[in-house]
Amino acid sequence: MTPYDEVASLYAELFSDMLDTRPLERAMLAAFAELTTGPVADLGCGPGHLTAHLRSLGLDVFGLDLSPAMIALAREAHPDLRFEEGSMTALDLEDEALGGILAFYSVIHMPPHELPAVFAEFFRVLAPGGHLMLGFFAGDDPEPQEFDHKVTLAYRWSPSGLMDLLKQAGFAEVGRLVREPVDGERFLQAQVLVRKS
Numbered sequence: 001m002t003p004y005d006e007v008a009s010l011y012a013e014l015f016s017d018m019l020d021t022r023p024l025e026r027a028m029l030a031a032f033a034e035l036t037t038g039p040v041a042d043l044g045c046g047p048g049h050l051t052a053h054l055r056s057l058g059l060d061v062f063g064l065d066l067s068p069a070m071i072a073l074a075r076e077a078h079p080d081l082r083f084e085e086g087s088m089t090a091l092d093l094e095d096e097a098l099g100g101i102l103a104f105y106s107v108i109h110m111p112p113h114e115l116p117a118v119f120a121e122f123f124r125v126l127a128p129g130g131h132l133m134l135g136f137f138a139g140d141d142p143e144p145q146e147f148d149h150k151v152t153l154a155y156r157w158s159p160s161g162l163m164d165l166l167k168q169a170g171f172a173e174v175g176r177l178v179r180e181p182v183d184g185e186r187f188l189q190a191q192v193l194v195r196k197s
């Protein structure tokens with residue numbers, strides 16, 4: 001049982017239509033889609049709404065999540081797409097197998113000391129020129145801050161702090177977006193886009 005299994009249905013109910021009211025997220029996802037060729041993995045895909053959005057933008061995409069309940073909901077909502085159970089920490093993929101990775105609000109649950117190994121894994125499976133996009137809760141503190149996430153342990157990162165880690169893993173920055181909270185959100189929201197050179 002993973003932390004998201006118990007809340008999977010509620011999560012899907014609350015967030016599956018989230019992109020409808022998030023023009024800035026849609027803009028970054030559109031940029032990611034335009035820059036990306038080849039297979040794409042949506043890591044920590046939850047109920048699969050972003051996987052489906054990337055497919056609608058023309059990408060050859062599949063979703064992967066640690067939570068069996070999330071994967072069951074994703075398969076039910078999007079029977080035409082591929083979803084797999086698994087962990088982003090150990091991907092069952094050959095080196096350089098992917099053209100792109102989306103990890104939207106999923107690396108937020110990694111303890112900070114484990115993130116370098118996760119980014120090394122992302123770097124391994126991306127082909128040269130491949131893109132990685134992360135979505136996360138942002139803050140100004142230079143160090144990651146643990147906060148009282150409703151489901152399980154989670155961290156806020158400064159965009160610069162997370163970008164430094166990505167650069168240490170070998171990625172080059174393409175761009176970043178930080179927006180103000182809306183609709184009862186508590187924190188700044190950020191996306192960073194990087195490339196494996």
Ligand SMILES: C[S@@+](CC[C@H](N)C(=O)[O-])C[C@H]1O[C@@H](n2cnc3c(N)ncnc32)[C@H](O)[C@@H]1O
Pocket residue numbers: 002004015043044045046047050064065066067070086087088089103104105106109
């Ligand atoms: C906040 S939800 C984000 C879901 C979706 N990406 C979105 O933006 O709505 C975090 C998801 O990451 C998944 N997750 C957490 N740790 C993971 C891991 N090590 N590997 C794969 N998925 C993981 C959880 O099961 C959960 O579905």
